[in-house]
Amino acid sequence: MTLFDGLSAFPITPTDTDGRVDTNTLCRLLDRLVKAEVNSVGLLGSTGGYAYLTRTERQRAIAAAADFLGGRIPLIVGVGALRTDEAQYLARDARDAGADGLLLAPVSYTPLTEEEVYQHFVAVAETTGLPLCIYNNPGTTHFTFSLELLERLSQVENIAAVKMPLPKDDAFDADLAQLRQNTPDGFAIGYSGDWGCAAGLIAGASTWYSVVGGLFPVQAMKLTKAAQAGDTDEVKRIDSFFQPLWTLFKEFGSVRIVYAAANILSLSDASPHLPILPLSPADQQRVAMAIEALDRLGPD
Amino acid sequence: MTLFDGLSAFPITPTDTDGRVDTNTLCRLLDRLVKAEVNSVGLLGSTGGYAYLTRTERQRAIAAAADFLGGRIPLIVGVGALRTDEAQYLARDARDAGADGLLLAPVSYTPLTEEEVYQHFVAVAETTGLPLCIYNNPGTTHFTFSLELLERLSQVENIAAVKMPLPKDDAFDADLAQLRQNTPDGFAIGYSGDWGCAAGLIAGASTWYSVVGGLFPVQAMKLTKAAQAGDTDEVKRIDSFFQPLWTLFKEFGSVRIVYAAANILSLSDASPHLPILPLSPADQQRVAMAIEALDRLGPD
Numbered sequence: 001m002t003l004f005d006g007l008s009a010f011p012i013t014p015t016d017t018d019g020r021v022d023t024n025t026l027c028r029l030l031d032r033l034v035k036a037e038v039n040s041v042g043l044l045g046s047t048g049g050y051a052y053l054t055r056t057e058r059q060r061a062i063a064a065a066a067d068f069l070g071g072r073i074p075l076i077v078g079v080g081a082l083r084t085d086e087a088q089y090l091a092r093d094a095r096d097a098g099a100d101g102l103l104l105a106p107v108s109y110t111p112l113t114e115e116e117v118y119q120h121f122v123a124v125a126e127t128t129g130l131p132l133c134i135y136n137n138p139g140t141t142h143f144t145f146s147l148e149l150l151e152r153l154s155q156v157e158n159i160a161a162v163k164m165p166l167p168k169d170d171a172f173d174a175d176l177a178q179l180r181q182n183t184p185d186g187f188a189i190g191y192s193g194d195w196g197c198a199a200g201l202i203a204g205a206s207t208w209y210s211v212v213g214g215l216f217p218v219q220a221m222k223l224t225k226a227a228q229a230g231d232t233d234e235v236k237r238i239d240s241f242f243q244p245l246w247t248l249f250k251e252f253g254s255v256r257i258v259y260a261a262a263n264i265l266s267l268s269d270a271s272p273h274l275p276i277l278p279l280s281p282a283d284q285q286r287v288a289m290a291i292e293a294l295d296r297l298g299p300d
Numbered sequence: 301m302t303l304f305d306g307l308s309a310f311p312i313t314p315t316d317t318d319g320r321v322d323t324n325t326l327c328r329l330l331d332r333l334v335k336a337e338v339n340s341v342g343l344l345g346s347t348g349g350y351a352y353l354t355r356t357e358r359q360r361a362i363a364a365a366a367d368f369l370g371g372r373i374p375l376i377v378g379v380g381a382l383r384t385d386e387a388q389y390l391a392r393d394a395r396d397a398g399a400d401g402l403l404l405a406p407v408s409y410t411p412l413t414e415e416e417v418y419q420h421f422v423a424v425a426e427t428t429g430l431p432l433c434i435y436n437n438p439g440t441t442h443f444t445f446s447l448e449l450l451e452r453l454s455q456v457e458n459i460a461a462v463k464m465p466l467p468k469d470d471a472f473d474a475d476l477a478q479l480r481q482n483t484p485d486g487f488a489i490g491y492s493g494d495w496g497c498a499a500g501l502i503a504g505a506s507t508w509y510s511v512v513g514g515l516f517p518v519q520a521m522k523l524t525k526a527a528q529a530g531d532t533d534e535v536k537r538i539d540s541f542f543q544p545l546w547t548l549f550k551e552f553g554s555v556r557i558v559y560a561a562a563n564i565l566s567l568s569d570a571s572p573h574l575p576i577l578p579l580s581p582a583d584q585q586r587v588a589m590a591i592e593a594l595d596r597l598g599p600d
Contacts, residue, residue: 019383051409052383083319083352084574109351109407109440110555110576120575140409142442255410274384275420276410 003074003101003131004161004188005206006039007224009213012258013048013061014270021057023064025268030068036217041069044078045103046140047211047255052273059093066098080105084120088127095128105135106143114149125158133161147182154183161188163209166196172203195246198235201227211254215261219297241297244290260287303374303401303431304461304488305506306339307524309513312558313348313361314570321357323364325568330368336517344378345403346440347511347555352573359393366398380405384420388427395428405435406443414449425458433461447482454483461488463509466496472503495546498535501527511554515561519597541597544590560587
């Protein structure tokens with residue numbers, strides 16, 4: 001297993017309404033990930049609200065997580081920022097606090113060219129010696145990587161992995177074959193988009209970058225292991241318990257749902273940062289029912 | 301004339317490579333706008349790189365601009381931010397420094413719902429008594445306003461204007477008719493996308509939110525006045541001198557071009573913030589030729 005194999009679990013980063021990280025609650029969430037033995041923790045991903053946090057609060061979150069994990073689970077930290085110098089500062093902060101790897105999103109305001117994204121990634125990768133995963137999620141970063149750019153980036157030292165969006169029509173075999181053909185051996189190809197990731201693992205993807213794994217790590221590990229074993233019947237069975245949650249993820253975006261679920265489970269009373277609104281009581285009720293459905297999968 | 305009528309000129313905000321605003325150079329750029337008697341200054345718009353600047357640097361830029369302008373030209377300030385509380389801080393900063401109006405972009409990372417954008421705008425509009433313009437530019441903010449949302453927002457106190465992207469196929473008449481029908485009398489409808497804005501003014505739009513006006517205010521005022529007078533022949537004549545610049549704006553994005561142009565004119569030695577790259581020498585040469593073409597329009 002390398003740093004970027006298996007289930008990478010992305011927790012929320014609970015904050016107060018002023019954006020100050022509640023490190024106690026964060027560690028309580030991390031404790032669930034340690035106990036479930038997820039393969040890595042993905043701190044400060046999109047679910048972790050990195051884009052909404054100041055550098056100081058991001059430093060506090062990383063320090064608390066690294067101290068709490070103490071090397072028991074590898075720690076991957078999101079260091080995306082609009083400016084290259086800022087992303088470099090954040091990469092150094094992550095390294096200094098004890099991160100094992102970095103996740104870099106090409107956050108954009110002015111739409112970026114391929115060359116700009118290439119140089120941005122090289123600059124950040126060179127800043128620390130840490131292995132870096134390319135965060136490819138056009139839905140949030142508003143940048144679409146071409147195959148040529150991924151190929152070029154995969155040849156940069158330290159750039160070791162890519163987190164891909166789900167392929168169209170779940171065509172994982174073709175997507176993986178094409179990516180493998182154009183990236184070095186050992187370059188880790190993984191997916192995000194929870195509802196499709198078990199199929200990605202079955203097709204041979206290295207990693208499931210998972211929102212649900214950050215809050216329901218036991219159940220997500222079950223799905224991961226069945227998928228890694230290629231047990232399609234068992235995957236189908238386990239996946240059926242997740243279905244109500246997948247429906248909500250697609251309807252509201254996964255961030256809004258995991259915040260509501262963490263509230264319902266009394267694991268956190270935090271809300272996403274405004275302007276993102278909490279769910280209505282009726283929709284929260286739907287989340288509660290989806291959690292009940294997942295509970296029926298059983299704890300072990 | 302109201303605050304949101306005519307040519308609103310958006311200058312770059314020159315900074316050093318650490319993102320510190322060069323207020324002397326900014327004021328030199330503003331002086332050109334004062335002399336050309338543009339109708340308003342749009343500080344910290346997309347061209348002004350607001351998304352890349354810290355709150356402190358934004359404060360410095362606003363204070364310098366407000367002091368320099370001293371009420372000679374109305375000052376509209378961009379206060380977009382990912383978080384509602386941050387946008388509210390920025391709105392207060394702008395008001396305290398002497399801004400006459402605000403421009404608010406629904407900057408997003410997690411894609412926003414209509415209700416979230418509505419509440420975000422209401423929260424910021426309520427924070428100050430300043431008239432506020434809705435910044436509708438899906439290309440940078442990644443949010444698309446529905447007509448229903450614009451209608452709802454136009455009824456909020458202080459929300460006095462909208463900056464629209466160019467309508468498809470230059471269908472300004474239909475676009476304006478539809479917007480007018482759904483917004484209160486006096487609600488100012490303007491456009492950005494420099495190459496189409498003269499046509500927008502001819503069709504009766506209130507405002508041209510202009511990148512080119514931030515650097516070439518004399519020429520942009522000529523185009524504005526001809527368009528406002530409905531003199532289509534004169535508009536066509538003037539516009540022909542802008543054509544090489546429009547071609548470059550469309551090819552590279554206007555931000556990269558105006559930075560290069562300001563460098564060529566020795567008005568500023570600043571570059572956009574990395575990861576945005578300066579133009580290649582060959583492309584800079586094209587910008588120089590476009591400036592020469594515009595020069596042939598003559599200064600008066």
